[in-house]
Every structure is written in C-alpha cells, then in structure tokens.
Amino acid sequence: MEVVIVPDAAAGGELIAEAMAALLRRKPEALLGVATGSTPLPVYQALSAKVRAGEVDVAGARICQLDEYVGLPAGHPESYRSVVLREVVEPLGLSEASFMGPDGGAEDIPAACAAYDSALTEAGGVDLQLLGIGTDGHIGFNEPCSSLASRTRIKTLTEQTRKDNARFFDSIDQVPHHVITQGIGTILEARHLVLLATGEAKADAVALAVEGPLSALVPASALQLHPHATIIADEAAASRL
Numbered sequence: 217m218e219v220v221i222v223p224d225a226a227a228g229g230e231l232i233a234e235a236m237a238a239l240l241r242r243k244p245e246a247l248l249g250v251a252t253g254s255t256p257l258p259v260y261q262a263l264s265a266k267v268r269a270g271e272v273d274v275a276g277a278r279i280c281q282l283d284e285y286v287g288l289p290a291g292h293p294e295s296y297r298s299v300v301l302r303e304v305v306e307p308l309g310l311s312e313a314s315f316m317g318p319d320g321g322a323e324d325i326p327a328a329c330a331a332y333d334s335a336l337t338e339a340g341g342v343d344l345q346l347l348g349i350g351t352d353g354h355i356g357f358n359e360p361c362s363s364l365a366s367r368t369r370i371k372t373l374t375e376q377t378r379k380d381n382a383r384f385f386d387s388i389d390q391v392p393h394h395v396i397t398q399g400i401g402t403i404l405e406a407r408h409l410v411l412l413a414t415g416e417a418k419a420d421a422v423a424l425a426v427e428g429p430l431s432a433l434v435p436a437s438a439l440q441l442h443p444h445a446t447i448i449a450d451e452a453a454a455s456r457l
C-alpha cells in the first residue's frame with residue numbers, strides 16, 4: 217500500500233485527477249469508479265478543469281457508482297445516482313449512457329445487487345476506483361463487520377453513518393436505513409484503488425486502515441490486501457499515522 221501525504225484537500229484532488237487523466241490518455245474507454253460524499257469533490261473539480269483546459273479527452277470514459285440508497289424516489293436529489301450525474305457525469309460533459317449504477321428503487325433488491333455486480337465484470341472491471349472513508353472506517357457503505365469477501369448487496373446503515381450523512385437531507389429521519397453497496401470483495405477487484413481522506417475527523421480511521429491489523433471491524437483495512445492501493449491523506453487525516 218502506498219501512502220501519500222498532501223498539504224490539503226485541493227492538492228489531493230489534483231493528484232488523483234492527474235492519475236485519472238493519465239489513465240484516460242492510456243485507455244480512453246477506462247471505467248472509473250467514483251465515490252460520493254464531500255471528500256471527492258476536489259477530484260471532480262480538478263478533472264473537469266483539465267477537460268476544460270484541453271489536457272485530457274474524457275469522451276470515451278465510463279463512470280460507475282460505488283453504492284446507492286435504497287428506497288429514495290426516482291430523481292431524488294440526494295440519491296447517489298443524482299449526485300454522481302450532477303457532480304461527475306455532467307461536469308465532464310458525458311452522457312447518462314456512459315454511466316452505470318445499482319438500482320436502489322428495484323422491487324427485487326437482491327437481484328438488482330447481483331445484476332450490478334455482474335455488470336461491472338461484464339464491463340471489463342473497474343480500472344480505477346476512488347474511495348472515501350467513513351469515520352468508522354467504512355468504504356462504500358460496507359459498515360464495520362462486513363465480510364472482506366462480500367459482493368454487492370443490501371446493507372443496513374449504522375446510526376453513526378446516518379448522522380454523518382444527515383447533513384445532505386432536511387433531517388436525519390429522511391436518511392434511508394438501507395443501501396446497496398459494492399462489496400469489499402467487489403471493490404478489491406478494481407485494478408487500482410485510490411482512497412482519499414481529508415480532515416481530522418478521518419485521522420483515527422486512516423491510522424487503523426493503514427497501520428492496524430487487517431480486520432472486518434475496519435473495512436478500509438482491506439486495502440492492505442490489494443496489490444495496487446494508494447491512500448492519499450491531507451496532513452490532518454494523516455496526523456495519527
């Protein structure tokens with residue numbers, strides 16, 4: 217595992233955007249796995265700036281989602297589908313056709329999970345998966361105690377994660393209890409994992425993921441198993457390493 221400490225979130229965003237741009241120059245049809253939350257926003261801003269500056273052509277890129285809430289009405293602004301379309305797909309000038317994600321509104325959620333897991337493989341696998349990290353060490357929505365071999369499936373959010381994500385909703389009561397997430401085993405199949413962590417609130421989770429034992433209690437520690445994993449942390453998030 218490679219750990220890179222950067223001065224601030226903007227520097228982390230620039231570094232990852234350059235890695236994505238380099239990948240797309242080499243492989244224009246690359247499948248980029250994106251994450252939601254506040255942390256990755258500087259990555260998307262930096263990549264969009266590179267597109268506007270003509271430094272990289274992303275027209276052939278494909279984008280896939282890491283996770284999704286279950287049961288939000290179609291088109292809800294905080295469904296991760298809406299968030300990824302708004303924050304990544306549209307700013308990059310891509311169409312919805314280049315984007316894939318799990319169906320959180322499906323009647324048969326287990327079937328939707330299995331279909332998405334297979335779709336990722338059929339699409340050739342994820343070339344670069346961007347990850348954030350929860351304050352409890354989760355990746356995607358794989359909460360502590362998720363099997364390290366898990367596949368895409370339905371999960372129940374912890375109260376801590378619902379509280380952490382309540383800021384995107386009018387109140388915590390509106391935060392769904394259930395989600396679909398790529399499993400840890402699914403995530404580990406991406407060719408390159410890039411985890412970005414910024415801010416002091418992530419310092420404990422980063423230290424446990426990087427220096428703690430491999431443990432289902434800290435899902436991000438699964439990156440220790442991956443042959444090409446990069447953790448990029450700002451000074452505050454790296455402060456307990």
Ligand code: GLP
Nearest residue numbers: 251253254255348349350356357
């Ligand atoms: C959610 C997402 C994760 C993300 C986490 C942290 O739980 N499912 O993919 O890493 O939030 O979000 P933030 O970056 O806003 O702290």
